[in-house]
Amino acid sequence: MALSSATSLYQDRGLRGIVSAYSGKPGYNNVKTEFFGSFPAGVLQVKVGLDKSLRRISLCPCIKCERKDEPFEYVSVERPPYYSYMDSTSGKLEPASGARASIPGEEYWPEGTASRVRAARAPEPTGKSLGSPSYGKNPGSRRKKHRTKVAAPESSPVTVESSDEETVEPSDLVTSDVVEDTIEEPKDSSSEYVVYQMEPEAEEESGYQLDKTVGRPHPFIDPEVKKPIEKPLTSDELWWNWRKPDKEQWSRWQRRRPDVETVFLKAMAETGQVKLYGEHPTLTETSLYRAIRHLFKDERLRAEQERLERDGPIAYYSEWVKGWKKDTSREAIQKHFEETGEDENAQLLEMFCHQTDLWGGDPVYPTVNYIQDPNEIIDYRGPDFHEPTPNMLAYLKEHGKIISREELEKIMAKEKTEQLEMTDMDEAMAQAVDIGENEDEGDDIEEEEEEKITRNWSVLKSTPELRKSKPKPKKNDPMSLEDAVKDSENLTDFLMDFEEDK
Amino acid sequence: MAASFSLHHLTHCFLSSSRSKVLSNGWSRRPGGRYSFSGGADDRGRPIRAAVETPPFPLFQPPPLEESPSELEPADPDFYKIGYVRSTRAYGIEFKEGPDGFGVYASKDVEPLRRARVIMEIPLELMLTIRQKLPWMFFPDIVPIGHPIFDIINSTNPETDWDLRLACLLLYAFDREDNFWQLYGDFLPSADECTSLLLATEDDLLELQDPDLASTMRQQQQRVLEFWEKNWHSGVPLKIKRLACDPERFKWAVSIAQSRCINMQIRVGALVQDANMLIPADMLNHSFEPNCFFHWRFKDRMLEVMINAGQRIKKGDEMTINYMPGQKNDMLMQRYGFSSSVNPWDVIQFSGDARIHLDSFLSVFNISGLPEQYYHNSHLSNDGDTFVDGAVIAAARTLPTWSDGDLPPVPSMERKAVKELQEECQQMLAKFPTTSEQDQKLLESMPDSRRILETAIKYRMHRKLLIEKIIRALDIYQDRILF
Numbered sequence: 001m002a003l004s005s006a007t008s009l010y011q012d013r014g015l016r017g018i019v020s021a022y023s024g025k026p027g028y029n030n031v032k033t034e035f036f037g038s039f040p041a042g043v044l045q046v047k048v049g050l051d052k053s054l055r056r057i058s059l060c061p062c063i064k065c066e067r068k069d070e071p072f073e074y075v076s077v078e079r080p081p082y083y084s085y086m087d088s089t090s091g092k093l094e095p096a097s098g099a100r101a102s103i104p105g106e107e108y109w110p111e112g113t114a115s116r117v118r119a120a121r122a123p124e125p126t127g128k129s130l131g132s133p134s135y136g137k138n139p140g141s142r143r144k145k146h147r148t149k150v151a152a153p154e155s156s157p158v159t160v161e162s163s164d165e166e167t168v169e170p171s172d173l174v175t176s177d178v179v180e181d182t183i184e185e186p187k188d189s190s191s192e193y194v195v196y197q198m199e200p201e202a203e204e205e206s207g208y209q210l211d212k213t214v215g216r217p218h219p220f221i222d223p224e225v226k227k228p229i230e231k232p233l234t235s236d237e238l239w240w241n242w243r244k245p246d247k248e249q250w251s252r253w254q255r256r257r258p259d260v261e262t263v264f265l266k267a268m269a270e271t272g273q274v275k276l277y278g279e280h281p282t283l284t285e286t287s288l289y290r291a292i293r294h295l296f297k298d299e300r301l302r303a304e305q306e307r308l309e310r311d312g313p314i315a316y317y318s319e320w321v322k323g324w325k326k327d328t329s330r331e332a333i334q335k336h337f338e339e340t341g342e343d344e345n346a347q348l349l350e351m352f353c354h355q356t357d358l359w360g361g362d363p364v365y366p367t368v369n370y371i372q373d374p375n376e377i378i379d380y381r382g383p384d385f386h387e388p389t390p391n392m393l394a395y396l397k398e399h400g401k402i403i404s405r406e407e408l409e410k411i412m413a414k415e416k417t418e419q420l421e422m423t424d425m426d427e428a429m430a431q432a433v434d435i436g437e438n439e440d441e442g443d444d445i446e447e448e449e450e451e452k453i454t455r456n457w458s459v460l461k462s463t464p465e466l467r468k469s470k471p472k473p474k475k476n477d478p479m480s481l482e483d484a485v486k487d488s489e490n491l492t493d494f495l496m497d498f499e500e501d502k
Numbered sequence: 503m504a505a506s507f508s509l510h511h512l513t514h515c516f517l518s519s520s521r522s523k524v525l526s527n528g529w530s531r532r533p534g535g536r537y538s539f540s541g542g543a544d545d546r547g548r549p550i551r552a553a554v555e556t557p558p559f560p561l562f563q564p565p566p567l568e569e570s571p572s573e574l575e576p577a578d579p580d581f582y583k584i585g586y587v588r589s590t591r592a593y594g595i596e597f598k599e600g601p602d603g604f605g606v607y608a609s610k611d612v613e614p615l616r617r618a619r620v621i622m623e624i625p626l627e628l629m630l631t632i633r634q635k636l637p638w639m640f641f642p643d644i645v646p647i648g649h650p651i652f653d654i655i656n657s658t659n660p661e662t663d664w665d666l667r668l669a670c671l672l673l674y675a676f677d678r679e680d681n682f683w684q685l686y687g688d689f690l691p692s693a694d695e696c697t698s699l700l701l702a703t704e705d706d707l708l709e710l711q712d713p714d715l716a717s718t719m720r721q722q723q724q725r726v727l728e729f730w731e732k733n734w735h736s737g738v739p740l741k742i743k744r745l746a747c748d749p750e751r752f753k754w755a756v757s758i759a760q761s762r763c764i765n766m767q768i769r770v771g772a773l774v775q776d777a778n779m780l781i782p783a784d785m786l787n788h789s790f791e792p793n794c795f796f797h798w799r800f801k802d803r804m805l806e807v808m809i810n811a812g813q814r815i816k817k818g819d820e821m822t823i824n825y826m827p828g829q830k831n832d833m834l835m836q837r838y839g840f841s842s843s844v845n846p847w848d849v850i851q852f853s854g855d856a857r858i859h860l861d862s863f864l865s866v867f868n869i870s871g872l873p874e875q876y877y878h879n880s881h882l883s884n885d886g887d888t889f890v891d892g893a894v895i896a897a898a899r900t901l902p903t904w905s906d907g908d909l910p911p912v913p914s915m916e917r918k919a920v921k922e923l924q925e926e927c928q929q930m931l932a933k934f935p936t937t938s939e940q941d942q943k944l945l946e947s948m949p950d951s952r953r954i955l956e957t958a959i960k961y962r963m964h965r966k967l968l969i970e971k972i973i974r975a976l977d978i979y980q981d982r983i984l985f
Contacts, residue, residue, distance in 0.1 A: 122593060126579065129580035131580070133688055136683070139754070140688065140690055140692025141692070142581075142688035142689055144599055
């Protein structure tokens with residue numbers, strides 16, 4: 001559907017305006033005319049082929065409101081920041097005022113666009129220069145030659161003169177150029193001409209140079225010029241080193257990877273035990289180090305082995321057992337064996353029992369790990385340690401947290417006397433009729449009814465006369481545990497045994 | 503006088519524009535760039551040392567004060583155009599030329615933003631860059647394989663001869679067709695305008711009244727001459743010979759290379775390298791309180807000159823760079839050919855045991871900050887105080903001082919120490935053959951003298967002015983010391 005929109009005329013304030021006129025009728029052939037470009041102030045020319053039915057476009061520069069009494073809304077057109085741009089869709093230079101969506105502001109421009117725009121917007125310098133370039137021949141020729149003026153009254157006539165000179169610039173520049181040329185000519189004159197040598201001088205060569213030119217066999221370096229190598233260069237200084245470490249590595253990962261042997265070799269070189277060719281050990285030096293170390297280790301191990309065999313194990317290991325003061329020679333061991341019958345191994349074990357320190361590890365390459373003093377008294381007291389509060393017991397007793405054994409027993413006894421009450425219950429329970437099981441027999445019912453009354457616990461309880469007769473003699477005063485014990489025939493009375501009738 | 507007047511304007515610049523809080527600018531504040539400036543003339547491997555000089559006279563204080571504004575006029579339009587054609591851009595600045603050389607001035611106000619603003623950008627192809635270490639790489643690579651200039655460059659000592667290499671490259675660039683430097687060379691100071699001491703005669707060196715500096719410069723001149731003689735001897739091919747027909751041209755090239763070279767750490771491709779660069783942005787002058795700094799944009803290989811972040815710039819302010827942070831006047835003189843009476847890093851050797859109390863000295867003059875970064879804290883003092891300038895800060899650094907926690911200074915001892923120091927200063931002044939007033943008169947009496955001679959006289963005058971300023975500062979200190 002064609003849009004039916006009122007013609008919008010922007011009040012022209014010197015801004016560029018877009019005027020588009022659409023035909024209003026749906027069925028009409030749309031005559032769309034769109035106008036681009038800037039309009040001169042105050043003049044709006046609208047050329048539209050319109051149907052008469054269309055509303056007349058008024059030339060009044062205001063926005064028609066629906067309500068007449070509302071004031072005008074002064075709309076300013078957002079000016080695009082530039083007149084043309086490189087369109088990403090078409091790839092061509094497009095005008096900014098085209099019918100596409102508005103160009104995003106500076107925040108959305110790609111990287112670098114802002115500086116390019118700024119560079120493009122910078123105005124070209126106008127003005128015509130009076131001098132002309134000398135293309136390197138006369139440096140400083142286009143400067144204005146002024147003399148330094150120190151703040152002094154004498155300088156003012158000079159300033160006046162110079163300002164006069166400045167107003168008469170062209171001629172002055174010419175004259176000054178002329179003056180400069182005359183001064184500088186003697187310097188330049190020699191550069192204008194080329195001086196040729198008429199007769200070439202023949203130099204006599206001899207010795208090494210002669211051999212070289214003639215082609216006879218000769219050493220690489222002239223023996224007269226040759227210098228002995230005083231100090232070999234480090235690998236960094238050598239000419240074929242293309243790598244520039246410079247200590248400016250951007251990450252620690254770029255450093256030399258440590259290897260056990262290279263690290264040790266470098267350390268040995270630094271302490272002076274070993275001389276390396278350069279700063280860092282090479283592969284050859286490393287393998288040499290490895291070989292030497294292997295040989296040394298072999299030799300040492302063999303020597304130790306031999307010593308062990310020669311001296312015997314007790315003598316060998318007694319070096320590490322500080323507490324073993326006895327004689328460890330073979331003869332002494334033999335004597336000891338004859339005396340006590342403990343052979344070598346037993347004596348070895350005996351000796352190891354006296355071992356106090358340097359447990360574990362190899363006696364040849366010992367590892368000092370964890371030396372403990374067996375007689376050490378360990379003091380666990382820490383800084384928070386303090387003496388305990390005295391008379392804790394009395395304190396607790398006062399506050400009733402603790403009771404004495406006697407009181408406890410009393411309380412326990414009280415608990416026991418309650419059990420005696422329970423036996424009364426048992427009598428009542430014993431007299432109670434067993435209702436539940438024997439309800440079928442009629443004979444028993446009579447008896448049961450009689451017995452019910454006598455044995456019925458609840459009846460007994462609810463009739464105070466009956467109750468009084470029974471428990472009273474038993475329940476005179478709460479008996480202490482000892483009295484109860486004396487009363488009873490045997491202690492089993494106190495056992496809760498409901499099976500026997502009491 | 504000129505120095506203090508310019509200081510006044512400087513503090514005014516920074517004070518008057520601050521209705522709200524403006525960060526107090528330090529005399530030797532590190533500019534808010536991405537680099538840390540470190541001193542040292544000949545060391546490698548340090549990050550940037552921005553070292554650029556203007557054509558002949560780097561103006562160490564804002565020049566509109568030393569010369570009336572009418573003396574500054576817009577530079578030749580070609581100056582910018584030759585760069586513009588080759589994608590150099592300048593934003594919001596204009597180039598002006600005065601009697602002392604070129605300068606870059608702001609053409610509009612700049613609000614203090616948190617971001618550093620770019621004022622100039624220069625592509626790599628315009629510069630002459632050599633990597634400082636072996637293998638020497640040239641950006642752009644204008645030296646063709648097999649050209650004998652490469653052998654000459656190759657024969658230089660990799661650690662110390664960077665200026666010779668750059669000079670050879672510059673001379674070769676002058677010879678190369680269609681090279682930017684053929685055009686830009688016209689705007690470089692010529693041999694009579696260049697104030698580098700390499701071109702100084704024996705008399706000029708004597709005028710310095712500084713025997714150490716004079717002997718250093720003699721050695722440098724000797725070295726340059728030897729190099730020229732070794733490599734431009736008579737048997738050398740024409741394509742070398744025409745680059746520097748006489749030793750003066752070569753010396754001029756070396757002086758240009760020394761005074762206009764920047765050492766920056768740039769990243770080109772994947773390699774971060776320290777490079778010596780000759781750039782077309784060397785018309786920026788030096789200041790101990792710089793506005794700008796250099797930044798390398800590796801994305802499109804442009805060198806940017808950026809205004810310090812948070813720096814408020816008014817229209818007409820000069821854009822300045824700190825050439826060589828933390829160096830004394832003699833280093834500045836040796837390398838760049840200028841000196842300053844308000845160098846806050848100047849050092850005077852005091853012998854003897856007299857010491858003044860550091861904390862009270864600093865508080866009298868409202869100097870705050872760490873010893874590396876002393877600055878005049880204008881918030882503490884009233885605005886009318888214009889005595890404190892770089893010379894007083896140099897005094898704070900170089901006077902022998904003691905400071906022992908909360909221990910207060912004993913007034914009588916302080917006075918004694920002050921008197922001793924003043925005497926020593928007077929002795930030092932007396933050792934000079936002339937006084938500063940005599941030097942001043944000498945300069946005024948010869949307005950048309952050679953620039954190198956003027957520079958030499960100014961160098962010694964600045965030194966004396968510094969000592970005099972120290973004497974005056976000690977006087978004020980004595981008066982204002984708190985009891």
